[in-house]
Amino acid sequence: QITLKESGPTLVKPTQTLTLTCTFSGFSVSTMGMGVGWIRQPPGQALEWLAVIYWDDDKRYSPSLKSRLTITKDTSKNQVVLTMTNLDPVDTATYYCAHIAYSNFGDYWGQGILVTVSS
C-alpha cells in the first residue's frame, strides 16, 4: 500500500526559505519508473504542479518557479525534499506530494500541508 505524507513548517516569514519533506512508503524512488511530484493549491484556488523527481534523478520544474525551487531525493530514507527560496505571501498554499509511476501521475497523494507566509 502506497502512502505519502508532507512535513515542514506551517508558518514562514517573507523572504525566508521553505523546506518541505515528503516521506513515503510502499514504493522506492530508486525503482525504475518511479517518481514523486510536488503540487500546491492556494486557498480557494486551483492546483499547480511545482516539481517532479524521477528514479534516475531526472528533475523537472515549473518554469515560472524554476529559479526558486530545488527538488532532491534520499532513497535510503524514502524521502523527497522540496526547497523554495524567497517566500512571499502569494506562496501561501497547501502543498501536496504525489506518487508517479512511469507516465501515470498522481495515483496517490499525501494529505497536504498548509504553509502560510506572513510576517
Added chain:
Amino acid sequence: DVVMTQSPLSLPVALGQPASISCRSSQSLAFSDGNTHLTWFLQRPGQSPRRLIHKVSNRDSGVPDRFSGSGSDTDFTLEISRVEPEDVGTYYCMQSTHWPLTFGGGTKVEIK
C-alpha cells in the same frame, strides 16, 4: 504552457441526474507513445485530490463505473451517469503530455 480550460465553473445537479464536465487543451495531448495523457481528479471539500481517470478513459481502481471519460486531441469530457451525494466536490483535469504539467481551473459540482 498548455492551457487547460474547464467548463462549466459550477455545476448544480439533482441527485440521480447525469453530469458532464468539459476540458479543452490549447495543444493536442496526443503523445509519441500512442497515449493521450489526460487525467481527471476529484477533490472533495477538505480532502486531497483523488485520481478518477487516467489516459482519457481508464478508471482507477475503486472508482464507480458511473464515472466515464472520453475525448481526444484537445477536447475531453468527464461524465457522471447518476450523481450521488459523495460526488460533490471540485473536479480537475490535468495534462501530462507536455512539460510543465498543467491543471484546469476546476469545476465545482454541487447538489441542486
